[in-house]
Amino acid sequence: MTTLKTILLFAFLLIVSPLIANASDPDILTDFIIPQNLTLPMINGSFFTFSGMRILFDDNGPVPDSFTAYKASASEFPALLGQSVSFAVLIFPSETVNPPHTHPRSAELLFLINGMLDVGFVDTANNLYTQTLEPGDMFVFPKGLVHFQNCKGKEPAIAMSAFGSASAGTVSIPKTVFGSGIDDEVIAKSLKTDAATVQKIKAALPPPPKKIDVRL
Numbered sequence: 001m002t003t004l005k006t007i008l009l010f011a012f013l014l015i016v017s018p019l020i021a022n023a024s025d026p027d028i029l030t031d032f033i034i035p036q037n038l039t040l041p042m043i044n045g046s047f048f049t050f051s052g053m054r055i056l057f058d059d060n061g062p063v064p065d066s067f068t069a070y071k072a073s074a075s076e077f078p079a080l081l082g083q084s085v086s087f088a089v090l091i092f093p094s095e096t097v098n099p100p101h102t103h104p105r106s107a108e109l110l111f112l113i114n115g116m117l118d119v120g121f122v123d124t125a126n127n128l129y130t131q132t133l134e135p136g137d138m139f140v141f142p143k144g145l146v147h148f149q150n151c152k153g154k155e156p157a158i159a160m161s162a163f164g165s166a167s168a169g170t171v172s173i174p175k176t177v178f179g180s181g182i183d184d185e186v187i188a189k190s191l192k193t194d195a196a197t198v199q200k201i202k203a204a205l206p207p208p209p210k211k212i213d214v215r216l
């Protein structure tokens with residue numbers, strides 16, 4: 001009996017330990033990752049520089065009229081691969097919302113620098129946590145939980161978000177449920193409604209948030 005318990009304990013530890021070790025992006029065995037189409041002599045300071053956010057400081061740059069996320073993750077900024085960090089600047093024109101979504105691979109640490117922003121997330125026990133942020137406030141959305149941000153004020157809200165993954169990923173709830181091609185019947189049954197209502201929601205689905213995809 002004791003032997004069996006010991007074996008089970010070891011089996012458990014064997015299964016669980018890699019999960020604990022991989023709680024964030026996997027560790028890399030080099031200082032940084034060089035993309036396949038580059039070689040070390042081609043790497044200089046420019047490789048570690050992302051200029052895609054300069055647009056935010058350009059007086060003649062575009063002024064977003066809907067919620068816009070300016071992202072610097074591994075796909076826009078390849079030097080982040082293997083470094084377990086990424087970043088986004090979020091612009092909320094007056095009365096716009098970033099609809100409920102999750103980042104499956106990272107928590108999000110949001111820092112508000114302008115305007116007022118209502119934020120909230122829902123935990124796995126379905127408890128809702130909300131707050132109204134003022135400039136200078138920071139809010140953490142725990143990893144993988146559904147969350148949203150809502151700018152109710154007249155003034156645009158501007159926030160910066162840091163992530164503990166080079167590729168935090170975004171799963172938008174409206175887009176996933178209504179914009180991925182799941183059969184109307186499945187959605188209608190799940191929400192205890194009819195296919196016509198589901199189609200109505202699908203037709204009104206907002207366009208996906210814009211993102212600036214700049215490659216070095």
Ligand SMILES: *[C@@H]1O[C@H](CO)[C@@H](O)[C@H](O)[C@H]1NC(C)=O
Nearest residue numbers: 038041042043044045046047
């Ligand atoms: C850095 O490398 C890039 C491409 O490999 C090159 O275009 C650029 O001129 C280099 N910059 C400097 C300062 O050497």
Ligand SMILES: *[C@@H]1O[C@H](CO)[C@@H](O)[C@H](O)[C@H]1NC(C)=O
Nearest residue numbers: 035036037038042078215216
């Ligand atoms: C390397 O590939 C990326 C896309 O994966 C591209 O944006 C970049 O311009 C390429 N660099 C060179 C030097 O070919």
